[in-house]
Amino acid sequence: MVDAMAKADSFAPNAVASRSGNPADAIAISPANADVLGKYRAIAIRGIHTPAQHPVWIEGWVEATAPQAFVATFSENRHPVFAIALEVVKTGPCHTARLLGGRHANGNFAPVDPSWLAAAGEKPFRALPAAIARSLPGVDILALERLAPAHGGCPNPLLALPHTRSPNISLAVDLSGGFEQYMARPNGKRKRKKHRSDERKFEAAGGFRRYEAGSESEVKALLDAFFEMKAARFRKAGIPNVFAEPEVQNFFRRLFTKSLSHSPKPFSLQGLEVGGSLRAMTASSRTSDRLICEFGAIADDEPSNASPGEFLFYENIRETAEQGLPLYDFSVGDEPYKRGWCDIETVHYDVIVPLSMKGRLYAAWLRMLATLKLGVKNSPMIWRFAKAIRRRTLGQSEGKPSVESD
Structure with a gap:
C-alpha cells in the first residue's frame, strides 16, 4: 500500500x-x-x-x-x-x-x-x-x-x-473481570514489582507525571515530541516514516485538538514525564467497549534501568479497567511488548476488488504481496531475519523496541 x-x-x-x-x-x-x-x-x-x-x-x-x-x-x-x-x-x-x-x-x-x-x-x-x-x-x-x-x-x-486475511493481527487485553482480576494472572506479580521499581527510579530522577492532554498547547507539545521520537525510531529500524508528511502531522494535530470538545473524547493523548522531561507518550481512541492504542513512542535516550513505555501502558490499562471498559486494544501489529499484556487476538481483513483491467493485474499483485507478508510474519524466525536485514540495509542500528501499533 x-x-x-x-x-x-x-x-x-x-x-x-x-x-x-x-x-x-x-x-x-x-x-x-x-x-x-x-x-x-x-x-x-x-x-x-x-x-x-x-x-x-x-x-x-x-x-x-x-x-x-x-x-x-x-x-x-x-x-x-x-x-x-x-x-x-x-x-x-x-x-x-x-x-x-x-x-x-x-x-x-x-x-x-x-x-x-x-x-x-x-x-x-x-x-x-x-x-x-x-x-x-x-x-x-x-x-x-x-x-x-x-x-x-x-x-x-x-x-x-471478496476479502483476504490482513497480514497484521490485532492484540488486546481482556479486562472484563477488572484490573485486579487481570493482575491475578501468573505474570501479574512480576508486572506489579516492575511497576513499583520503575516508580521508585522515576521519583529518584526528579519525580514523574502521567497526564492526558487537556488543551491545544498540550496536544501540540505531545505530538511534536512524538513526531521527533518516531522519526528517530523509524530511521534506526529502516522503516519508512508514515508520519513524515506535513499534511499527516497537521491531520493528527486537528484530530486530537477537535476531540477535546467531546465527552468522552474519541481521541486522546497520554504522556509520561520524568524529572520534567517527556519520556513516553501514547495516542488513544475510544469506542463503547475499549480503549485503543493507536500509536506511541518512547524517548530515544531511555534509561536502561527503567521502562517508561511499560510504565505508561500499565497506567493506561489500569485506568481503562477503572472506567469499566472490558478491553484495552493495542491495535494492529504483533510485538513482544504487546504479547506481554495481551490474551486476545483478532484477525482483520482486506477487501481488494478490481474495477478495470489494469486493476485486475494490480489486485493480483496486491494479493500475492499480502500472502507473502502473512507468511513472513507468521514465521518468527523469518520475521526476525527480515527485520534484521531491513535494519542493516535501511536503518542505522538495532535500537530498542519502539512503542508503536504497526
Whole structure:
C-alpha cells in the first residue's frame, strides 16, 4: 500500500447508482463536501462505527489533506442507513479508492444503522464496487484494508465483498473481570514489582507525571515530541516514516485538538514525564467497549534501568479497567511488548476488488504481496531475519523496541 500523500488526478462523481428499480433505495456517490459530510455525521451519530470512521477523523482528514474524497451512502426509503468515506489516490500504476487515512486507519467498520443491517443481507454491499465504477470510471481498484470482522455485536457488512486475511493481527487485553482480576494472572506479580521499581527510579530522577492532554498547547507539545521520537525510531529500524508528511502531522494535530470538545473524547493523548522531561507518550481512541492504542513512542535516550513505555501502558490499562471498559486494544501489529499484556487476538481483513483491467493485474499483485507478508510474519524466525536485514540495509542500528501499533 502507498501511504505517501500521492494525489490522484481530479475525480468527481458523475452519477447516482441505483441498486433497485426504486430510486428511494439507492447508493449515492457524492463528493465529500460540507453538506455530504454533515449527512455522514448524522449517520455516524445514529449508528455504530470504529474510530477511523468517526466524523472527527473523516472531517479532519479532508480538511488537513484535501484528498480526492467521496462518500458512498446507502438509503432505504430515502432514509440514509450506511455510509463509507473514501479517497482516490495514485498507487503504482493505478488509481485506488481507499479508506480515508490510508495506513493510519485500522480496525475499520463504516457507519451503519444496526437495525437496518440485521435485515439487509449482503446484496446491497455487493453492489458497491459497481456503483463506484459507474460513478468514477477512472478508478481502477477498490482497496479496503484492515477491516474489523465485527463491531457492536454486528458482523462487518463490507466482508460481503471478496476479502483476504490482513497480514497484521490485532492484540488486546481482556479486562472484563477488572484490573485486579487481570493482575491475578501468573505474570501479574512480576508486572506489579516492575511497576513499583520503575516508580521508585522515576521519583529518584526528579519525580514523574502521567497526564492526558487537556488543551491545544498540550496536544501540540505531545505530538511534536512524538513526531521527533518516531522519526528517530523509524530511521534506526529502516522503516519508512508514515508520519513524515506535513499534511499527516497537521491531520493528527486537528484530530486530537477537535476531540477535546467531546465527552468522552474519541481521541486522546497520554504522556509520561520524568524529572520534567517527556519520556513516553501514547495516542488513544475510544469506542463503547475499549480503549485503543493507536500509536506511541518512547524517548530515544531511555534509561536502561527503567521502562517508561511499560510504565505508561500499565497506567493506561489500569485506568481503562477503572472506567469499566472490558478491553484495552493495542491495535494492529504483533510485538513482544504487546504479547506481554495481551490474551486476545483478532484477525482483520482486506477487501481488494478490481474495477478495470489494469486493476485486475494490480489486485493480483496486491494479493500475492499480502500472502507473502502473512507468511513472513507468521514465521518468527523469518520475521526476525527480515527485520534484521531491513535494519542493516535501511536503518542505522538495532535500537530498542519502539512503542508503536504497526
